[in-house]
Amino acid sequence: MLDRERSVSPPTDGGGTFLGTDVEFKGSLKFGDRLRIDGRFDGELTSSGTLHVGPQGDVRADIDVGGAVVEGTVEGNITASDRVELRSTARMTGDVRASKLVVEEGVVFLGRCEVGPGKVSASSSTKKSKAEPESELELQQSEIEIGLGT
Numbered sequence: 001m002l003d004r005e006r007s008v009s010p011p012t013d014g015g016g017t018f019l020g021t022d023v024e025f026k027g028s029l030k031f032g033d034r035l036r037i038d039g040r041f042d043g044e045l046t047s048s049g050t051l052h053v054g055p056q057g058d059v060r061a062d063i064d065v066g067g068a069v070v071e072g073t074v075e076g077n078i079t080a081s082d083r084v085e086l087r088s089t090a091r092m093t094g095d096v097r098a099s100k101l102v103v104e105e106g107v108v109f110l111g112r113c114e115v116g117p118g119k120v121s122a123s124s125s126t127k128k129s130k131a132e133p134e135s136e137l138e139l140q141q142s143e144i145e146i147g148l149g150t
Contacts, residue, residue, distance in 0.1 A: 021056050038072075048081070055089050068098075077111075081120050 016034030019025060023039035031047045038054035043061050045051060050067040053059050057072030067082045070090040078084055080098040088106035096113040097120050103109065114120075 053090075079120060 016036060017031055019035070019037045019039045019041065021038045024041075025039070026042045028044040028046070029035075029041070031045075031049060031051075033049040034052065035045070035047065035049070036052040036054055037057040037059055039056075040058045041061055045059075045061050045063045045065065047064075048066045050069070051063060051065045052069045053072045053074055055071045059073065060075045062076050063074070063078045063080075065078070065080050067084070068078055068080050069085045069087065070078075070092060071087040072089070073091045075093045077095045078092075078098070080096075082098070083100040083102065084096050084098040085102040086092055086104065086107045086109060088104040090104075091108045093110045095111045096109075096115070098113075098115055099117055099120055101113060101115040
């Protein structure tokens with residue numbers, strides 16, 4: 001189980017980065033171990049570490065990380081090689097791909113999710129081709145449409 005006191009407080013041991021409530025950042029950001037956002041972020045986040053969006057955090061980004069804890073607002077897709085945790089105050093609009101997903105009661109989640117071992121690999125940061133079907137059903141529908149055209 002996660003130690004909630006430690007994971008919701010700003011990093012104080014020098015092992016992470018903290019963007020406070022008075023910070024607004026636009027662009028691409030790569031970080032090492034840990035990043036906590038309590039301010040506003042627009043852009044792209046990339047890391048093999050852990051992203052923590054605090055209760056006042058407002059993130060509009062494509063996110064590719066090792067793990068994520070969301071207590072605030074996220075608009076964008078999250079890809080995590082390990083675990084995504086949506087805490088009770090989270091508002092998530094976008095898709096989630098992760099090996100593990102935890103959703104607490106009270107979360108608002110609008111999007112799709114792909115969860116399970118093997119759903120996210122080390123090369124998960126490469127986007128799926130538009131030509132690649134999203135599901136077996138979509139593949140079957142494409143085959144039917146192709147069949148009708150001949």
